Structure formats: structure tokens, C-alpha cells
Amino acid sequence: MKFTNGYWLMRDGVDALYAREAYGISADPDRESLHVLAPAAVIRGRADTLNLPTFDVDVTSPAEGVIRVRAEHWRGATAYPGFPLDEDEPGGRDYVTVTANGDGDGETGEDGATVTLTTGGLTAKVVKGAPWNLTFLGEDGRTLTESAGKSLARFKLRPDANVTAQPVGEFGVSMDGSAYDESDVFTAMQLRLSVGETVYGLGERFGAYVKNGQTVDVWNEDGGTASEQGYKDIPFYMTSNGYGVLVNNRGHVSFEVGSENTEAVQFSVPGEAVDFCVIYGPTPKRILDRYTRLVGRPANVPAWSYGLWLTTSFTTKYDEATINSFVDGMAERDIPLAAFHYDCYWMREFHWCDFEWDTRFFGDIESTLRRLHEDKGLHICAWINPYVGQQGDMFREGMEHGYLVRKPDGEVWQTDFWQAGMGLVDFTNPEARDWFKGKVKRLLRQGVDAIKTDFGERIPRDVVWHDRSPKLSMHNWYTQLYNQAVFEAIEETYGKGNACLYARSATVGGQRQPVHWGGDCESTFNGMAQTLRAGLSLTSSGFGFWSHDIGGFEGAHPDPAVYKRWLAFGLLGSHSRLHGSSVYRVPWLFDEEDRRNGVEPAPGQTAVDVARRFTKLKLELMPYLYEAGLQPHENGTPVMRSMFLEFPDDPTCRTLDRQYMFGPSLLVAPVFTYSGEVSYYLPAGVWTNWFTGERARGGVWRQETHGYDSVPLWVRDGSVVVTNPGETKPDRTYGDHALVSVFLSDDADGAGADGVEGRAEARVTEIDGSSVTFTAVRTGDGGVEVRSSDGRAFAARLGSTGGIVESVGGVATL
Structure with a gap:
């Protein structure tokens, strides 16, 4: 939510306290933490310390590559719970380094002195003195983001404050949208955005994929998909600058993504404290790896x-x-x-x-x-x-045993909205x-x-x-x-x-x-x-x-x-x-x-034809898909990836939200028109059309027209895609008698996804956990040799439409 009126003024009914300097800074190597006392005014002498509010800022590392910051105005106020975090045990962790003035510990006394905490390539640094500052650096010393100047704030609202939370009626924050109805105190933090930095995430949001310029309220609602509300609101975002941020609060978190201060992401929460984690990448996949390690990996799903x-x-x-x-x-x-x-x-x-x-x-x-x-x-x-609903026996049972949520007066909470007289399981x-x-x-x-x-x-x-x-x-x-x-x-x-x-x-x-x-x-x-x-x-x-x-x-x-x-x-x-x-x-x-x-x-253009074609294509791709589906549990990488997630160094990919990567190798560009016209982007490199076998050099936009039985589906060079042609069920043995399609270009622009030219491989994992690896290597005479790691039989081809060669003794020469 927005507390300011433009750059200089506050909104009516809002009083603000800002951290103005890093007055007292200390480092504790034993506890692997930093502490900063940040008063709401610059202190010139002892008299200035009277009647002066302060913020206590604690900096710790819950896991490698993650720095947690908790900033409090009043420590004794109601603490809003955060999320369960899979934190490492503190003490003796060789990936955390804490320094003060470069000598390792103690409380610094001179302006300009520094304290730092470093973990997994991420450093938090505070310099003693004014203005307030907290800087996050990457392993190359580059500034990722920072809280500086008027960026840590406590806002006190009067009843007439012109500040609104998301107005969501009976079930939400308030009946009229007034933020005061939720809390009369909010704590906010702003983290700076660099020029051109783009922001992603914040859960399932139906607006633009890039969140810059948006206001996002983390408050789940049944609002449909054509609204600013969301069913899955997640107070986590990542940016193109190599880091992610989790606001550790289960309740209402409001984000202003370059929409109150155009130079920063602001997040605010009710109460006297804000708690957040900065998660280092620098790649988007590494950010998700560390983030899901912290908050929990997705479980594997049945085949x-x-x-x-x-x-x-x-x-x-x-x-x-x-x-x-x-x-x-x-x-x-x-x-x-x-x-x-x-x-x-x-x-x-x-x-x-x-x-x-x-x-x-x-x-x-x-x-x-x-x-x-x-x-x-x-x-x-x-x-x-x-x-x-109160018509069923389950309602009576739940009411009698105290299993349903109650109102403050002890009555069972009920509503007619959805099911008549329904209660809510507690x-x-x-x-x-x-x-x-x-x-x-x-x-x-x-x-x-x-x-x-x-x-x-x-x-x-x-x-x-x-x-x-x-x-x-x-x-x-x-x-x-x-x-x-x-x-x-x-x-x-x-x-x-x-x-x-x-x-x-x-x-x-x-x-x-x-x-x-x-x-x-x-x-x-x-x-x-x-x-x-x-x-x-x-x-x-x-x-x-x-x-x-x-x-x-x-x-x-x-x-x-x-x-x-x-x-x-x-x-x-x-x-x-x-x-x-x-x-x-x-x-x-x-x-x-x-x-x-x-x-x-x-x-071929009927709905029945199209359903048959793409259902069978998906079943054919099951060895590839099942392997991609193990990655969320192993390292947090999703099956379906944005182009930014897979190609973070390509500036064009940063804003693309009408195409995606299906696993690591397949690019999909859905068609959103009656005519079948579609415009999409192929990143740099060599790509092969799955349906036609056409090879194209990337780094370009393409415009095409497709029938209902077709869609832009391209394979990234340096890929090996294992399939089961003709299969009619998703749960089978994937590696037996598989078809191995090899995509290896013969020029320097065709280096594989792993950066190794002339070599690619694919692992196929079975439902029982066993696996086989298919490796393709370009030979000196221009051919390609394909091997299975355990000598099993398979068929192989170059591209998606080439001639099929049966392996002999687990080896096929193409």
C-alpha cells in the first residue's frame, strides 16, 4: 500500500518514522550475526538520544547464500508469525563469515567503520553513520540491492488516514478498504532497483509477468483470473539482478514494485517489525534452488x-x-x-x-x-x-466436538456464501x-x-x-x-x-x-x-x-x-x-x-483430432517429462519455465510471457488467435522444429500461421530427447526400447545447453528410481555415436524427423 503523496509529502492521516543513520553497529562471530541500532534522527550529541525512536536491525544467515534481516521498532509488540524455514543450525558453519572493521568482532565506534556478514557469495554490509544504509553485494563485489536513505520506515495511521488495503468485503482486511481497520501501525522496507532491473514472482498473478509498476497485495482471494487478485499469493520475488526476496510474514504483505518509489520495491506489513530474507543466485535457477531449500521442495508426483x-x-x-x-x-x-x-x-x-x-x-x-x-x-x-454445509451430518459432528471455527462470542462462525449455513474446519x-x-x-x-x-x-x-x-x-x-x-x-x-x-x-x-x-x-x-x-x-x-x-x-x-x-x-x-x-x-x-x-x-483440424494428436504427443514425451518432473524436488527448477528463467542473459527473454520452456529443451509458443497467426522469439543458437525438422538460427523473432493441429514447438541445440512413440499410458518403463533423438549442430554456434560443443546427454529415470543415461558424441568423421549407459537396446535418430537407427550392444552410429 502507498503511504506517501508523491516524492516529498505524506498522505493525509499518516505519520512516518524513518531510520536515519546506522548509529550503533556490531558483529558477533559466535552467533554469526550483525546488529544495527538505527535511530529516527541523526544524533549530533547526547541530548539528541532523548525522546527518540529507534529501529533494532538484526542480520543473520539461516542457510548458505541467504541473509535474513529483522527490523523492529518495539520488540514487545505483537509478533506476526512467519513461515517455517528449514534453517541450518547456527554456529560453526564455514560458509558464514562475520567481520567488524575487518578485525572479526566487536562494536565499532567511528563513522565510516563497517560490519559485514558473508554467506555463499552474498554479503550484507553496513557502514556506521548517516544516512541509514544496508547494502547487499554479490560474490564479484557488485551491489545487488540496498536499503538506503528513507527506506526503513514505521507508519502510524490515524482513523482518517488516506491509506487503503485491498478492499475485499466480508472475508478480507476490511469492509471499506481502510488500512487503519487492519492495523494502525505498518512497518515498511524499500530495496533499491537498478536501472533496467526487472521483477518476477509474487505467486500466481494474472497481469504482466514482469511486475515492475504494479501494486500487489498478498491476500488470497477467489477473484477469478481477470483481476488483480490471486488464489496463490506468495510474498517472494526475484529480479534480473541476481537475487530473490522472501518477506517472512504469513499475513497481509503489500508490495509496491516501483509503483510508489519508482527506484525501489517497497514491502509493508502490519505491526512493529518487518522480517525478510535476501536469497542470492546469481542465476534464477540458483535462486529457486536456495529458496525452495529454505521453504521446502515440491514433492515428487506419481507418473x-x-x-x-x-x-x-x-x-x-x-x-x-x-x-x-x-x-x-x-x-x-x-x-x-x-x-x-x-x-x-x-x-x-x-x-x-x-x-x-x-x-x-x-x-x-x-x-x-x-x-x-x-x-x-x-x-x-x-x-x-x-x-x-449445515445440512450434512458432518456439520453437527464438527459443531459438537469443537472442530469448526468460532466467533469471539463462542458461536460457530457461519455464512450462506457458497453453502447454506456453512462452517469452516479449524x-x-x-x-x-x-x-x-x-x-x-x-x-x-x-x-x-x-x-x-x-x-x-x-x-x-x-x-x-x-x-x-x-x-x-x-x-x-x-x-x-x-x-x-x-x-x-x-x-x-x-x-x-x-x-x-x-x-x-x-x-x-x-x-x-x-x-x-x-x-x-x-x-x-x-x-x-x-x-x-x-x-x-x-x-x-x-x-x-x-x-x-x-x-x-x-x-x-x-x-x-x-x-x-x-x-x-x-x-x-x-x-x-x-x-x-x-x-x-x-x-x-x-x-x-x-x-x-x-x-x-x-x-486433422477437428477438436477430436487435436485432442488425440497432443495427448499422444505428451505420452510420447513421457521419458523426457518424467525426468523434468524430478527436478522440482531435486533443485527447485520447475517443469514449465519462463524464458527469463532459462535464458537470463538474453535481454529479450526478460519480458516474454506468451511463450515458455517445457523442461530444459522444448520451447512452446501457444497460439492465441483465430487465424493461427503467432509471433514468438527464438533465443540465440540453433533450434529444430519438432514437427517439421526445420533448423533455424535463433536470436530472432518469427511470425507464422498454424493450423489447430500445430504449434511452434522447437528443440534447443545440444539436447537429447528420449521418447516412447506410440505409447498410450504415462506410467510405463521409459528407457526400454526408447527412441533417442539427438540435436547436435555441426557449427560453433551450436554448443549444447551445457556449453560443451559436440556432446549431449539425457538421463531417463524410471518410476522405481533406477536410471539410464543416453550420451551422444559427435565423431571425427562428422557422424554421431549414441550410447546407453547400461548397454540396453534403443533406437536413435538425428533431429526429430531423421532416419531411425537401431542400436547394437547399446551403441548406435548416426
Whole structure:
């Protein structure tokens, strides 16, 4: 939120205190910390120390390459909780160096003296004296960012203050948007932006991928995808200057990204303290590696989850016969399905969420699910939310045992917004948590494999939590307790590596419980584009997996052209689901819509054709995709990457948000037009078109026109892509009888992704954890030799359309 009125003035009703100098600075090597006393005025003599507010600033290192700063005005004020951090044990860590005046310890006394803390190439430096300063340096001594001048502040608001938080009604910060209604005190920090520095992340945000110029409130809301609100608000950002910042506060964090002070990112929080971590890269991938090590790596997901999911959609009418018609219809049209999802109405209306199947439509549900498993080869997902309508027995049970959130007067908190008289499960109560997990486990025992954890954003502000958490700190944090409980129930039932959510809301920590999807998007090309922007922002915020509703969620009669373009986009992502609101999303219905409109698609251009083509392409790519899907857990690198994340040194890639990298080797540029026209950028190097085999030199923009059965899909030079052509299921043995496609150019501009010209390799990991490596090396006579690390049989080819050579003894010569 904005506290100033232009550059010089304050907004009405706002009083400000600023840190004006680093007055007392000290270094403690034993505790591996720095301490700075920063008064709100420059001290000229002893009399100046009277009646003078100060900030206490503590600088520590919770992990290698990470520096944590906590700045407090009053230490005894209410402390807003932060996130669980996987901190290293302090003391004796050889990667932390603390110095004062260069001699190692002690309190400095002269202006100009310095204290520093260095960890993993990142240094925090404070120089004694005015003005206030805290500088962060990279390993090459370059300034990454700094807090200097009027950058650490405490703002006191009067009731008439002209400062607003995000106005979000009954569930949000306030009824009228007044920040005073949330807190009369806020603490803020500004970190300088360099000229041309760009900012990314802050969770799943539907506006521009580059966040410069935006105001972002970290306050989860069910606001749809065409708004400034978000389902997954993450107080973490990274920049093109080689560092990331996590604001360690579970509650409302407001970011002004060059939008109050155009030279800085400002973040403000309610209360008398601000707590944040600076995370060094210098590359974006290294930033995410260190960030996810600090807040938790994404879990691995089961292999079956990468296949195509089909749902009942939202408000449609369905029963077992309807579901079988969809499943059988997909099989008859040769479109492989991996999962089927029952949305809300598997439960009776007004009863959500009581975990009871509606017996009017679903009788012997266990037999039904068994048939879908055994006869159809499908995995099953079911929809839930943490709200309990008062019509079901679950509400009575929760009320009697104290499992539902209560108001200050002791009554159960209820609302008619969503389900009549619904209450909210109190996950801060361990007994309520176990009760809810028990309901989930019963559902799993009936034959459900995965859970769609919808909602979790509509969390009231004026309630009392079992563990007495500060009320506003629970609004964002609630979703983590909810999703974590459900994820644990699945893991405890099926084992680690076999748990899968389909979650809508999240906060820091949510990346541990994949998968997340993009919420209720519009069935338009704009809806498709804003969905992609949101996915790029989320995967730049520590989330390794991401999905969305193919064809869009909203829309009584979605446009067949949009649906077909979205199929290519949605199936070239980590997780792919056909889902909508009031219309089923099976592809033949869109072909019928075309024909009703007098349109007869050309061969290969029907929705059925497009769905079949890209579903089979994704299954073919499973050895490559499964390997890419292990990276989030290993090092925090997401499956779907922005161009900036993969090519941070290319200035053109910094702003691209209509294309992406699918794993390390494949570039995808979705088509957002009826005509099929698309404009996209190929970074420097040599690229090969996956479909046509065309080779092109990068560093250029391309303009093309594509049919529905095509999309720009390019392979980066220096890649080995392992596939299983003709495969119809995602969970199989990937390395056996695989096709190894080698992309090695024969010129100096074609050095591989690892920078080694004439050599490339790919690891293929199996579901059981075993692996094989395929290595391609250009030989002296201009050929290419391809080897499997364990001598297994495979086929190989140069490019994606070259002639296929069978290996002999685990070796193929091309």
C-alpha cells in the first residue's frame, strides 16, 4: 500500500518514522550475526538520544547464500508469525563469515567503520553513520540491492488516514478498504532497483509477468483470473539482478514494485517489525534452488498424473451412465485418458462438504470406482473443500466436538456464501485436523486416488482460532494447513511419491504439496493468455508443477477455436485437465458446435483430432517429462519455465510471457488467435522444429500461421530427447526400447545447453528410481555415436524427423 503523496509529502492521516543513520553497529562471530541500532534522527550529541525512536536491525544467515534481516521498532509488540524455514543450525558453519572493521568482532565506534556478514557469495554490509544504509553485494563485489536513505520506515495511521488495503468485503482486511481497520501501525522496507532491473514472482498473478509498476497485495482471494487478485499469493520475488526476496510474514504483505518509489520495491506489513530474507543466485535457477531449500521442495508426483484428466465439469448433471459415455467416447476416438475427476455434485446439494456420495445418482460407488480402475485403467480424483454445509451430518459432528471455527462470542462462525449455513474446519485444532484427514482416508479407501482441494481463500477475519493464532495471520496461512492435511492423508494411504492434489489456493509452503491449477479462467483467448502469465509467475515463485482448465472454465458455450488452441497449450504442460463450468469438455461436443454453426473442419483440424494428436504427443514425451518432473524436488527448477528463467542473459527473454520452456529443451509458443497467426522469439543458437525438422538460427523473432493441429514447438541445440512413440499410458518403463533423438549442430554456434560443443546427454529415470543415461558424441568423421549407459537396446535418430537407427550392444552410429 502507498503511504506517501508523491516524492516529498505524506498522505493525509499518516505519520512516518524513518531510520536515519546506522548509529550503533556490531558483529558477533559466535552467533554469526550483525546488529544495527538505527535511530529516527541523526544524533549530533547526547541530548539528541532523548525522546527518540529507534529501529533494532538484526542480520543473520539461516542457510548458505541467504541473509535474513529483522527490523523492529518495539520488540514487545505483537509478533506476526512467519513461515517455517528449514534453517541450518547456527554456529560453526564455514560458509558464514562475520567481520567488524575487518578485525572479526566487536562494536565499532567511528563513522565510516563497517560490519559485514558473508554467506555463499552474498554479503550484507553496513557502514556506521548517516544516512541509514544496508547494502547487499554479490560474490564479484557488485551491489545487488540496498536499503538506503528513507527506506526503513514505521507508519502510524490515524482513523482518517488516506491509506487503503485491498478492499475485499466480508472475508478480507476490511469492509471499506481502510488500512487503519487492519492495523494502525505498518512497518515498511524499500530495496533499491537498478536501472533496467526487472521483477518476477509474487505467486500466481494474472497481469504482466514482469511486475515492475504494479501494486500487489498478498491476500488470497477467489477473484477469478481477470483481476488483480490471486488464489496463490506468495510474498517472494526475484529480479534480473541476481537475487530473490522472501518477506517472512504469513499475513497481509503489500508490495509496491516501483509503483510508489519508482527506484525501489517497497514491502509493508502490519505491526512493529518487518522480517525478510535476501536469497542470492546469481542465476534464477540458483535462486529457486536456495529458496525452495529454505521453504521446502515440491514433492515428487506419481507418473500417472501426467496423463490426460477428464472431469464431469461443475454444474452439469451426471451419473454413472453419463461418466461411462465420456470415458468410452474418449476410448472409441483413440484419445487416451489417465484420470477421471468427479466435481462437486458427487455430493448432495446443500451438503458440501460432507464426504457422502449422493445415492440418488451413485449407488454402489465402490463397485463403480473399481470398474473405472480395473476395466477402464483410470485413476480417480474427487472434489472437496474445507467448508461444511449445515445440512450434512458432518456439520453437527464438527459443531459438537469443537472442530469448526468460532466467533469471539463462542458461536460457530457461519455464512450462506457458497453453502447454506456453512462452517469452516479449524485446522489449527489437531483433533479437527485428524477428523478431516479421517474423512479423506475413507474416500481414498473407496477407490479415490487424488483429491481436488478447491477453495481455501474465503477465510473470515474476525474469528477465534483453536491455537489462538493472530486472526489476520490465518487468512493466507489457512490454505497451507488445509492442503497439507489432505496431502498427508494421501501419503499415509498410498505412500510418498504417490500423493497428488489438484489445489487452487496456496501460500509459501504450498509448493510442497503439488499439483496446483490456475482457477476459474475465462473461455477466451484473453483467458488463455492470462492463464499462461499466471503459470509463469507461479513457477517463478517456487512451484514446480502447474495446470489449468483446458478450454477455459467460464462460458456457457465456449468457442471451439479457443478450445482447440488451448488443447495444444494445455497438453504441453506438466498436468493436463479438461474441465469447465456448465458444459462438458469432451472434444466431440465442440465439433458438434462447429457443425451447428455451419463450420466443417478440415481433416486433422477437428477438436477430436487435436485432442488425440497432443495427448499422444505428451505420452510420447513421457521419458523426457518424467525426468523434468524430478527436478522440482531435486533443485527447485520447475517443469514449465519462463524464458527469463532459462535464458537470463538474453535481454529479450526478460519480458516474454506468451511463450515458455517445457523442461530444459522444448520451447512452446501457444497460439492465441483465430487465424493461427503467432509471433514468438527464438533465443540465440540453433533450434529444430519438432514437427517439421526445420533448423533455424535463433536470436530472432518469427511470425507464422498454424493450423489447430500445430504449434511452434522447437528443440534447443545440444539436447537429447528420449521418447516412447506410440505409447498410450504415462506410467510405463521409459528407457526400454526408447527412441533417442539427438540435436547436435555441426557449427560453433551450436554448443549444447551445457556449453560443451559436440556432446549431449539425457538421463531417463524410471518410476522405481533406477536410471539410464543416453550420451551422444559427435565423431571425427562428422557422424554421431549414441550410447546407453547400461548397454540396453534403443533406437536413435538425428533431429526429430531423421532416419531411425537401431542400436547394437547399446551403441548406435548416426
